[in-house]
Amino acid sequence: ASLPPGFGGALLVFFFEAARGFSVNEARLLLLFYFAAGLIGAPLWGWVARRTSKHMAVAWAIGSYAVLHMGLVLAPNAGFWVAAAGMLLAGIPAVAPPFLVRAMLADVTDAETLATGRSSAGLYYAVLVAVQKIGYAIPVGLAYIVLDMVGFDAKLGSANTQSAIDGLVLLFLVPPVVSALGAAWLARGWTIDRAAQARIIAELHGR
Incomplete structure (x- = not known):
């Protein structure tokens, strides 16, 4: 989920x-x-997650990011304010994965606690943070290598x-869209949906 915005x-x-x-x-x-779109997107995707499931909210967010990013790149240049509106729209779904994936990880630790009586939450979150950082770092390194290869x-x-410039546009378009659709x-x-999490929480409280 970090690769699309990373690129x-x-x-x-x-x-x-x-x-x-x-x-x-x-x-x-x-x-x-x-980035300002995050102020709008965070409560919006939190509401979607509560109405459906966290993983479906993530899937919809990343999928819509792919569509909006593609539209932003392929649309003809119509001036600064149109571009600003496009960036605002693209930023709304981009904010969802970072906090929703953490919430999904919390569901995993609840399931582990129920199954084994112990939790490895600290280890899981450490791995998640490391993976997210790698997800942001890899696109930077690859992008500059490819830009050099196309002569930009x-x-x-x-x-x-x-x-x-065509090489730049393709690099700005294809990897984010493909990785976003794959992540969606x-x-x-994801197997721990809203109903499964409710059952896990009920059983934990029952104990």
């Missing part, structure tokens, strides 16, 4: 500057709309060759 975050400024013709300051300002020079911005598919297979 997007690593390339966002380059994309809006070189492929869309915005200034560096405008490209960075667009990030504010993306960040210092040139929109003055890069068209083939280099995996999330749908």
